[in-house]
Amino acid sequence: MPAYHSSFNQTDAKVISIPILPIKTKARQFAPNQLEEGDDIIDEALGLFRANTFFRNFDIKGGADKLLIYLTLYIQECLNKLSKLPNAIEGNKILQTHAVQNFPLPGDATFPLNSMFEKPLTRQDAEFLKGYLTQLRQELGQRLIERIYEDDKPSKWWMCFSKRKFMGMAGVGTLQ
Structure with missing residues (x-):
């Protein structure tokens, strides 16, 4: 059975290493705002996370799959x-700081x-990409907290995936 792929692979979007896909957010920063109703790439990553973590291989079918892999590894880190x-x-504070x-x-040696x-x-593309990924990470952290914490306690159905390794990797890494 193959891994689940992104439904945004056929979307026309500006590409800087990854497609710059619109997200549902109130902050006007780097990501374009998603105008229509429905899931964005962050909702898709959160929805497919638990199923995709069981796969060691992921066949990339488009640019949005690369972003899905990045977000899946970031969810794992979170x-x-x-x-x-x-x-x-406390979880929200930690994730927003992270x-x-x-x-x-x-392109960085530790990526x-x-x-x-x-x-x-x-350099301008690199700075834009860093801003876009930061915005995705912040928005994903907020939505992850909303999904995980029930009655101010973490859901065991999410936390049981904290030790799993998607594609044999522990996360996307953070420079110290």
Whole structure:
């Protein structure tokens, strides 16, 4: 049985290593706002996370699949951080801080997915990509907290995936 792929693979979008897909957000920063109703790439990543973590291989069928892989690995990192925290307030603080920490970009030596991603061509593209990924990480952290914490306790059905490794990787990495 193959892994679940992104429904946004056929979407026309600006590409800087990954497609710059619209997301549902109130913040006007780097990501375009999604105008129509329905799921965005973050909702899709959260919805497919648990099913996709059972696969060691992932056949990339388009640019949105690369972003889905990145977000899946980031969710895995977040779950690791949340596994040590008792409530949603502390979890939200930790994830928002983690989202803006310095992290590697495609082309950096410590970026774990360099074989799948192209290095941004210009410094401006790299800065835009960093801003876009930061915005995705912040938005994903907020939505993850909403899904995981029930009655201010983490859901065991999410936390049981904190030790799983998608594609044999532990996360997308953070520069220290």
